[in-house]
Amino acid sequence: MKIIIVGSGKMGSYLSNILANENHDITVIDKNETVINKLNNTQDISILCGNGLVAATLEEADIKNTDILISTMKNDEDNIVCCLLAKNLGVKNTIMRIRNPEYKDSMHYIKNDLGLSMTINPELLTAKEIANTLNFPSGIKINYFFKGKIEMLEFKIKENSNIIRLSVKDLISKIKKKIIIVAVERNDKVFVPNGEFVFELGDKLIITSKLQNINNFFKFMGNVTFKTKDVMIIGGSKMSYYLAYFLENMGINSKIIEMDKNKCEILSEKLSKTLIINGDGSDKNLLLEEGIEEMDAFVSATGIDEENIIYSLFANSLNIPKVITKINHLTFNDIVESVGIENVQTPHIIASNQVLKYIRAMENSRGGNMESLVRIMDDKLEMMEFVINDEFKYINKCLKDIHFKEGIIVVCINRKGNVIFPTGEDVLKVNDNIIISTTKSNIKGLNDILR
């Protein structure tokens, strides 16, 4: 695919490198000649030195024949203007980085004018990622799909689990919550289970649902080894704010330590349940006073990588079960790991991976009328996204009355931004986005899923 990336900062250059290696034609636009020349020498891309907000520059990059424009400039406003311009110059899809959450909500109204396929907020995504690692016990792999709209959890059924020898039907009726069992892997074979399916020891499950429901599920399943209750966060950045916000919703107590008093005040206005402490994170006594030793998890998220590493080392020395380190720039990951800092989160990489997933899904779905396609479990399982149009035979019919082919399950319905995890009673409406999961590989269009 032809892709233009405007802005070659951390995220822009990370994306261009990976996408170029995946055989896409990449053009990078940036104002800074030194940066862009360096990029030209180290990556197999074409470069253009100029302002991405000027039509002539975009035209020189052959915007008309471009599939995707990714705008990762410093300012949100620049990114919006760039996408708007690019769309009017004929680009098919745009992806932009938006840091300000208020803008993100407004984007919904001009989505079509921008040709916007996706907005990315690195801080928000990082916070989500950290919140999830804190929320779930270890041994569970979390995957995000469809622009981060749904999470899927992958885990193995261990001994003494309460769901062994239980059928899917019984399980649902016992926990009384909607849980979608997307797929099961047993003896290297993947299948989509129906209601009669019985779980066995050693099965690998992929499930999805709302977060609360998933928590209930794990409670029911038993042998959950660890649940986070208290978290200490150093640094009151935007990321910390999002994280504290998620933790509040998950019922986890969190404490933020921030040096800047103004920032503390703003945080305290926005976060009602979180304890905000105005103090220096590098003050060991303060940390001890605030009970760092009793914490279940510790997140170092200041703007300085080196400090974060030191704080995490300190937390490790106190045997805090979960220590998470945010690292922005440093490329010495192997060294950081070798001193015992295992859980490292880098915002631009998390955000880039989200974009990459989307672009790969787009690449896979070319040719059919599906919106996107993702393959998981060593390509044995396909997840596809379709839009329901007027021609679909079963509009406004309950799912249980629709005759799907064997081995196909509707994972979720996205109706005007609301994600619904369906039961047999839910209906399909025009313009719904549905995501189905299947082990069959010859499905191209919506009608292929019907019997």
Add this chain to the structure above:
Amino acid sequence: MNYRFILKTLGHLLLIEAILMFLPLGVSIYKNENIIPFVNTIVIILIFGSILSLIKIKNKSYFAKEGLMITTLSWISLSLFGALPFYFSGYFPTYIDAFFETVSGFTTTGSTILKNIEVLPYGLLFWRSFTHWIGGMGILVFAIAILPLSNENSMHMIKAEVPGPFTSKLVPKLKDTAKWLYGIYLLLTILEILLLLLGGMPLFDSIVTSFATAGTGGFAIKNSSIAFYNSTYIDYVISIFMILFGINFNIFFLIIMKKFKQAISNEEMKAYFGIIITSTILITLNILSICNNIFEAFRLSFFQVSSIITTTGFATTNFDLWPQFSKIILLFLMFCGACGGSTGGGIKVSRIVIALKKVIKDFITVIHPNTIKAVRLDKKVVNEKTINDVGYYLVLYFLIIIFATLIVSLDNFDFETTLTSVITCISNVGPGFSIVGPIGNFADFSGLSKLVLSIVMLFGRLELYPMLLLFYPLTYIKNKRKQV
């Protein structure tokens, strides 16, 4: 320095050379000639190439230094092995002579040490001209187009091999760029072969002449060069194709992409045409007295101007006998060279344009000390670093000329021969004046001079810096680094 990687890449390139050598071998078989020189060479190259390409690479990373080193060493080793058929054939008295001839071929210089070219068998003549064709666009560009050895850092190699102050990619992928370049190159070559055939030139002659034109090399297969055919049509076809191959290949790409406006407005190309037209008119007027009529004068001067400015070096007349004024113009054209990104050599028109603009700018600053004015090329501001690079390039160019002239002067030829032999080699032109003039050759030079001139040709073709790296001791000193 990642020596293993460099040697392995060299191995791959040698294997490519061996495969390319099957073409002249085929010619030899077809013409019923002695095929031993080629068979021997192919076997030797295959042995060396296979051993080198079997080297296991521990560490795949390489940087600018390794990229430049690969370029330099590959050109040298290809010439060393490419000289073997000449040496084995016995037509060349020493290995140094064969090496000089091959370097002259690969660097598209076209200087020869042979007193009588016409005695060579067809196979050798083909290989001689074929080296022009390979060297014109560059063997590494070729390797990148067909081999999976390119990675992100291959740009360093391309930069070293494609001439000119700017190296831009036609399309985002390096591999695709290389394919486009060779595609355009091949297409133009075939077109020329067809047009020459139409003019009544024998098939073999038109193929090798087209190879020599395409690479802007200048090896002819007749002692009297193109004058042998004595055809106005052939003269004009070759003149026009020489000029075409001296244009930046990006312009052909723009034309294929139907961006005519952008193609026509290229400043370097305009300057290039301007120089050709002015020089042709001046020389035509100057040589009018020694020609039969104005048409002949124009034909001779147009052919010679295009031949020298594109650094091809074909001749339709002995321009050594021309008036001094015309000879000095030709000497300037030797320095000037063709456009960047073409197959031609010399300093390159774009460098001269940038240098002149900088001089004008500095002159204005003298009159208006507070003025601020940017140097522009194609309406784009040229940054200070590029301008400085151009300045240093010119200085270095002349330093190398002085140094090489000093060594060649040990042979004690007259001033004109000594100086122009070096200039013609560094600019990859071919003929100079006096003894090395269009009907002369380099046979009488000493072994040392031939070696120095061969190195100078490589300096010119690879645009100085990659070759300098070879002579810079710090290149070989190991970086003291340990893998973590």
